[in-house]
Amino acid sequence: GEDVEQSLFLSVREGDSSVINCTYTDSSSTYLYWYKQEPGAGLQLLTYIFSNMDMKQDQRLTVLLNKKDKHLSLRIADTQTGDSAIYFCAERSLLTGGGNKLTFGTGTQLKVEL
């Protein structure tokens, strides 16, 4: 099947904004998620957006959704060194037997420089 695509690497200066992009595959996905993974750690849920929304803001995070183009983005305002991590987008599909399946993007390594 098709992959959920993300650019591999992003480097920004501390204090600037970061924008991480994602192109997903399933136009019927009702929820889309952003996760953060620091080295050697599990995945931390950052935020999610429902498909009937164009935008969601949560403190320094802004999610934009373009359903027509199946494009999702995560903007981090005032990026800090602690934001350095790998960021994964994910689309969700429900399982008829219960639970749900997340299909993750390829991941974007964000590096924040002083």
Place this chain on the structure above:
Amino acid sequence: DTEVTQTPKHLVMGMTNKKSLKCEQHMGHRAMYWYKQKAKKPPELMFVYSYEKLSINESVPSRFSPECPNSSLLNLHLHALQPEDSALYLCASSQDWTSGGAYEQYFGPGTRLTVT
């Protein structure tokens, strides 16, 4: 509290050993998941349990055997693994879709497994 705990943090095992990974959550979630993650790659779904019943097995080799003894616990039994099975094994939990909502998955810190 959105905590999922996993033990052990690190595990080194030989190809003839039998070991188990454990996962626990107390969020009242009725869906639990096992993922495998190789370095610099996204997590890959292995198993899904819903209400303690196996919902999906993503064609995982039989040397991995999941078990869900109750709604809070999820185990992954390992036997006769291969070196290529070395990876980070992540557990997650969520509400089940029957309860409505975003069903966001919360992940544990993972078990770093090395097969020698």
